[in-house]
Each structure stands twice: as structure tokens, then as C-alpha cells.
Amino acid sequence: MVYNARWGILATGGIAKTFVKDLLKDPSARNASDITHTVTAVASSSSSSRAQDFITELSIPGNPKAYGSYDELVNDPDVDVIYVATPHSHHYQNARLALEAGKHVLCEKAFTVNAAQTKILVDLARKKGLFLMEAVWTRYFPLSVQVRDIIKKGEEIGEVVRVQADLSIGTPEGFDVASRMVNLDLAGGALLDLGIYSLTWVFQTLYHTLPPSQRKPPSSIQSSMVKYPATGADEDTTILLTFPTTTPNNDRRTSHAVAMAAFAVDSHPKGTPSVRIQGTKGEIQIIGPAYRPVKYRLVPQDEAKQIKEVECEFPAGGHGMYWEADEVARCLRDGKLESEGMPWEESIVIMEVMDEVRKQNGLVYPEKIESVEYPVAL
Ligand SMILES: NC(=O)C1=CN([C@@H]2O[C@H](COP(=O)(O)OP(=O)(O)OC[C@H]3O[C@@H](n4cnc5c(N)ncnc54)[C@H](OP(=O)(O)O)[C@@H]3O)[C@@H](O)[C@H]2O)C=CC1
Numbered sequence: 305m306v307y308n309a310r311w312g313i314l315a316t317g318g319i320a321k322t323f324v325k326d327l328l329k330d331p332s333a334r335n336a337s338d339i340t341h342t343v344t345a346v347a348s349s350s351s352s353s354r355a356q357d358f359i360t361e362l363s364i365p366g367n368p369k370a371y372g373s374y375d376e377l378v379n380d381p382d383v384d385v386i387y388v389a390t391p392h393s394h395h396y397q398n399a400r401l402a403l404e405a406g407k408h409v410l411c412e413k414a415f416t417v418n419a420a421q422t423k424i425l426v427d428l429a430r431k432k433g434l435f436l437m438e439a440v441w442t443r444y445f446p447l448s449v450q451v452r453d454i455i456k457k458g459e460e461i462g463e464v465v466r467v468q469a470d471l472s473i474g475t476p477e478g479f480d481v482a483s484r485m486v487n488l489d490l491a492g493g494a495l496l497d498l499g500i501y502s503l504t505w506v507f508q509t510l511y512h513t514l515p516p517s518q519r520k521p522p523s524s525i526q527s528s529m530v531k532y533p534a535t536g537a538d539e540d541t542t543i544l545l546t547f548p549t550t551t552p553n554n555d556r557r558t559s560h561a562v563a564m565a566a567f568a569v570d571s572h573p574k575g576t577p578s579v580r581i582q583g584t585k586g587e588i589q590i591i592g593p594a595y596r597p598v599k600y601r602l603v604p605q606d607e608a609k610q611i612k613e614v615e616c617e618f619p620a621g622g623h624g625m626y627w628e629a630d631e632v633a634r635c636l637r638d639g640k641l642e643s644e645g646m647p648w649e650e651s652i653v654i655m656e657v658m659d660e661v662r663k664q665n666g667l668v669y670p671e672k673i674e675s676v677e678y679p680v681a682l
């Protein structure tokens with residue numbers, strides 16, 4: 305029996321378009337025969353005509369409804385799951401709106417502005433028996449799954465002791481002060497927008513590859529930030545993490561990780577690796593931006609062994625967001641409240657790391673968006 309997920313799209317900006325284009329790709333092109341996706345409604349906070357324009361521009365089939373408010377969307381009985389695609393500042397309010405209305409939620413990264421907000425969403429989802437997931441799409445790439453498997457097996461690169469991960473987007477010209485990239489009212493800045501991907505690579509290699517009972521948060525977090533002069537948002541953030549030894553007999557080494565994010569420099573010019581996962585027998589290099597890797601390179605230390613390169617294919621010319629969408633559909637079909645690939649607990653630990661980094665560097669967002677109060681009009 306094929307399960308069809310009925311999506312409601314909350315907001316009509318850049319990533320909502322990219323996500324819906326992927327949802328509309330034929331799942332069989334990526335060998336997914338057990339699930340399908342339908343977009344049953346789209347909402348824009350600006351107007352229903354903007355939602356209709358979105359539907360028309362993307363040629364969404366099936367005559368989806370176009371709403372001029374998020375409230376109408378979350379109350380539509382023909383919607384199973386809401387995709388929240390607003391700026392970071394709005395995730396807590398918007399995801400909570402959907403959960404309160406009894407809808408499952410896939411919420412864009414960074415999950416919320418702070419860990420306290422994430423914890424409330426998680427508690428609510430648990431209490432109401434609803435699915436909730438931070439949309440860290442990169443984790444669902446077949447490439448990410450393969451890299452995690454290599455690390456878990458421990459044969460090819462041995463034990464991982466160091467990870468360097470960088471997502472920096474090479475925009476030295478900067479951004480307009482109103483842009484969500486640097487606007488504090490929208491929780492802009494490199495850490496929440498880009499650093500989350502560097503931390504994703506750190507966590508999916510050093511933390512997620514361990515059995516759940518052995519996953520321990522970093523024992524030390526050190527960081528430094530450069531602020532964007534015009535707004536005070538962070539434009540360049542570097543984090544140094546130490547992960548403790550966690551095996552029962554202490555036979556695993558302590559690991560270090562450096563997670564970086566910046567606007568002015570480029571993390572991966574001309575095919576240089578954006579991520580290096582360094583083990584005792586060799587390393588894995590991730591080629592392409594940390595959010596959308598295009599290849600991994602396995603470099604064994606042993607001179608006698610060959611370097612191996614594996615490309616990531618994007619079936620049907622997709623962006624790569626369909627893999628996370630498929631995971632959501634399967635979780636709904638199976639009655640799961642959270643995805644094993646991006647567990648609630650791990651989202652919370654990562655949000656706590658970002659909270660600490662902001663604390664160390666005095667980066668505070670306006671009270672209204674740091675608040676856990678609900679509802680708050682933003
Ligand atoms: N997974 C990925 O690869 C990517 C994820 N993202 C994430 O997606 C989210 C949205 O980013 P992106 O699509 O680039 O942003 P955009 O600015 O392009 O779109 C955001 C949309 O949110 C809605 N919105 C509601 N309130 C506001 C407000 N006060 N100010 C601005 N927009 C508002 C608007 O839609 P409407 O008027 O219809 O309500 C707007 O179009 C962010 O969390 C970002 O981190 C972004 C890029 C890539």
C-alpha cells in the first residue's frame with residue numbers, strides 16, 4: 305500500500321519554492337515506491353493571491369487551496385503535515401500554531417531561536433502525539449547515510465578523532481540590513497543560518513554514529529564571533545568542541561571538532577573540501593557546500609590503498625530535499641513522532657550548543673523572538 309503525505313506549505317519564500325519543486329518530482333525516479341506527496345494547500349501571511357501565484361508558478365497539480373493566513377492553513381482538514389518555511393524568528397510561533405491545531409510539522413532550520421523554544425515544541429508534539437522534525441535535509445542525503453555507515457563500521461578510516469566543518473558562503477559584499485541573513489529581528493546571522501550545517505556534520509559524524517546510550521554532549525564549548533557592523537548579527541563564527549570518551553570501558557578517544565560559518569569567505573572554492581572527517585586510518589572529505597554535498601572522497605592513510613570518490617546523484621534533477629520529505633512521509637505512515645535521523649534530543653543538544661556560543665559572544669535577539677510565550681504577534 306502506498307502512503308500519500310498531504311502537505312500544507314506555510315510561507316512562500318525562496319526555500320518553500322525549492323522544497324515544493326522537489327515534492328513534485330516523481331518518487332520512482334529515486335526508487336521510492338512506498339510513498340507519494342501531495343501539496344493540498346499553500347498559505348502566505350501577505351495575501352491569498354501571493355499563495356495562488358506560488359501555486360500557479362510551480363504548476364502544483366490537484367487544485368490546492370490558497371490561503372492568506374497561516375491560521376487557515378493549519379485548520380485545513382485536508383492537510384496532514386505543515387512545512388514551516390519562515391525566517392528563524394518565526395519558527396517557534398509558526399510550528400506551535402500548527403501543533404496546537406493538531407498538525408504534524410517539518411520546520412526549517414535552525415529549529416528555533418533558542419533551546420527553550422525547541423523543548424516546548426518537543427513536549428507539545430509528544431503530548432499531542434504529533435510528528436515534529438527540524439528540516440536538516442542534508443542528513444537524509446544517501447551520501448550522508450553512507451558516510452555515517454563508514455564511520456560506524458570503523459574499517460576504512462578507523463576511529464574518528466577530529467572533524468573540521470565549514471559553511472561559509474563567499475559574500476564579502478555583505479547584505480542589506482533588512483535581509484533575513486543579518487536582521488536581528490529575524491534572528492539573522494551566520495550561526496543560526498549556516499553554522500547549523502557545520503554543527504550538523506560534527507554531530508552526525510561524532511555523535512549520531514554512536515549508539516543512543518553513548519551519545520554525550522560536548523564537554524567543552526569554546527567560540528569566537530565577529531559581528532556584522534551594521535546590525536550586530538554574527539557574520540563570522542568559529543566553534544571548538546570537545547566530545548568526551550563515552551564507551552563503557554573508555555576505549556574510545558576524546559574527539560575535537562571545529563565548526564565554522566562566515567559570510568565573507570568561501571568554505572569550498574573550486575572543489576576544495578568543506579568538511580574533513582579525520583580518523584586513525586584515513587579521512588573522508590566532503591566536497592560541495594556542507595548543506596548540499598555533491599561528492600565524498602575517502603583518503604586512506606595507507607599509501608598502498610587508493611583514494612575513492614563517490615558522487616551524490618540528484619535524481620530527476622532535484623535539489624535533494626525530497627529525501628527528507630520521504631522520511632517525513634514514512635514516519636507519518638508508521639506512526640512515528642520523531643525521525644531517527646534527526647532525533648528531538650539531538651536537535652535540542654545542538655540548539656544548546658548554539659545558545660552557549662551566543663552567550664559567550666553576547667549575541668542576543670530581541671526579547672519578542674527569544675520568548676517562549678505563545679501566541680505572540682511578530
Ligand atoms: N534547507 C535549506 O537549504 C534552506 C533553508 N532555509 C531556511 O528556510 C527559512 C526561510 O528562508 P528563505 O526561504 O530563504 O527566506 P525568504 O525570505 O525567501 O522567505 C521567508 C518567507 O517567510 C514569510 N514570512 C513571514 N513573516 C515574515 C517576516 N516578518 N519577514 C520575512 N518573511 C516572512 C514570507 O512568506 P509569506 O509572505 O508567504 O508568508 C517569506 O516569503 C529559514 O529558516 C532558512 O534558514 C533557507 C534557505 C535554504
Ligand SMILES: O=C1OC[C@@H](O)[C@H](O)[C@H]1O
Pocket residue numbers: 473497498595
Ligand atoms: O539553509 C541554507 O542553505 C543555503 C544557504 O545559502 C542559506 O543561506 C541557508 O539558509
